[in-house]
Amino acid sequence: MHFRDLGRQYQNLKTDINKNISKVLSDANYINGSQVIELENQLAEYVGVKHCISCANGTDALLLALMAWNIGEGDAVFIPDFTFFATGEVVECVNAMPVFVDVDKQTFNMDAKSLEEQIIRINEEGKYSPKAVICVDLFGLPADYDSIKKITRKYNLLLLEDGAQGFGGQVGEQKACSFGDIGTTSFFPAKPLGCYGDGGAIFTNNDEWCDLLNSYKVHGKGSDKYNNIRIGMNSRLDTLQAAVLLVKLKAFRDIEIVNINRIAEKYNKSLHNKVSIPLVPKNYTSSYAQYTLTLNDKKQRDSLQRELKLKGIPSMILSKTASFTKSFSR
Numbered sequence: 391m392h393f394r395d396l397g398r399q400y401q402n403l404k405t406d407i408n409k410n411i412s413k414v415l416s417d418a419n420y421i422n423g424s425q426v427i428e429l430e431n432q433l434a435e436y437v438g439v440k441h442c443i444s445c446a447n448g449t450d451a452l453l454l455a456l457m458a459w460n461i462g463e464g465d466a467v468f469i470p471d472f473t474f475f476a477t478g479e480v481v482e483c484v485n486a487m488p489v490f491v492d493v494d495k496q497t498f499n500m501d502a503k504s505l506e507e508q509i510i511r512i513n514e515e516g517k518y519s520p521k522a523v524i525c526v527d528l529f530g531l532p533a534d535y536d537s538i539k540k541i542t543r544k545y546n547l548l549l550l551e552d553g554a555q556g557f558g559g560q561v562g563e564q565k566a567c568s569f570g571d572i573g574t575t576s577f578f579p580a581k582p583l584g585c586y587g588d589g590g591a592i593f594t595n596n597d598e599w600c601d602l603l604n605s606y607k608v609h610g611k612g613s614d615k616y617n618n619i620r621i622g623m624n625s626r627l628d629t630l631q632a633a634v635l636l637v638k639l640k641a642f643r644d645i646e647i648v649n650i651n652r653i654a655e656k657y658n659k660s661l662h663n664k665v666s667i668p669l670v671p672k673n674y675t676s677s678y679a680q681y682t683l684t685l686n687d688k689k690q691r692d693s694l695q696r697e698l699k700l701k702g703i704p705s706m707i708l709s710k711t712a713s714f715t716k717s718f719s720r
């Protein structure tokens with residue numbers, strides 16, 4: 391058994407994926423082929439936002455958003471203290487200060503009350519000016535955006551949704567990656583929607599930021615790529631990856647997201663009276679980037695992991711990285 395059986399998924403989609411890959415190879419459109427624009431259009435439509443800007447990976451997607459917002463030295467960016475390293479790393483990359491916010495014990499997503507406490511603390515200290523919040527949709531579950539947005543509005547902060555694990559999740563009918571002023575995702579193979587290498591995307595309704603993002607991702611280009619008007623980076627999505635994603639997005643949308651939720655429901659039914667199962671609040675849909683259980687103590691956790699290993703079922707221990715990450719902060 392695998393966490394995500396990508397080999398088997400490929401067998402199911404092989405005909406279409408091979409056809410799409412062959413076309414890129416025979417057309418020799420390796421960079422900025424028509425498949426990239428086609429994918430961006432389909433992703434924007436699926437997520438329900440005006441613009442999708444594809445890029446090289448989910449980390450660059452976050453970094454590009456911070457660059458478009460001109461966040462840098464002296465700025466504070468609030469991030470959850472339980473997330474993948476990249477969420478905090480990008481804040482350091484632009485020389486801003488990451489400020490850690492507690493997560494909710496049941497959903498593991500950013501806690502709005504703790505966010506407000508941290509904003510007040512930073513304002514009182516007066517050393518950094520609060521600019522943005524990066525909110526993560528951990529394990530596939532969208533964060534509590536109703537509560538988070540009340541705070542970002544109250545303190546006039548930009549909201550960046552890190553939907554690297556959240557793609558396909560929903561609150562009501564609204565899709566993940568559409569909750570922030572900018573939303574981002576990753577197409578790393580093991581994410582809910584993965585490609586066959588690295589890939590990422592940025593979502594926004596804002597025309598001006600869309601133009602800036604398209605410039606920053608191609609060496610700060612102006613009217614053409616040899617007219618460089620700002621310092622940017624090289625962060626395009628390969629045409630090959632876009633060609634793969636066109637097939638995988640269709641399967642994800644039409645079949646996989648339903649199947650994943652059906653299997654999670656099956657797990658929930660058999661496990662709910664034995665261990666603590668993932669909480670998906672009413673009206674929320676998770677895309678289950680990971681199916682996570684909370685156990686009573688180390689003893690129960692280790693013995694369960696031993697049992698799973700004997701049966702060939704993969705498992706992983708996830709622990710808070712806050713203390714580790716904090717040691718990097720200035």
Ligand SMILES: *Cc1c(COP(=O)(O)O)cnc(C)c1O
Binds near residue numbers: 448449477555588590
């Ligand atoms: C995977 C991940 C990223 C980074 O995505 P890459 O495509 O690997 O760069 C960022 N944030 C979170 C929460 C992630 O899980």
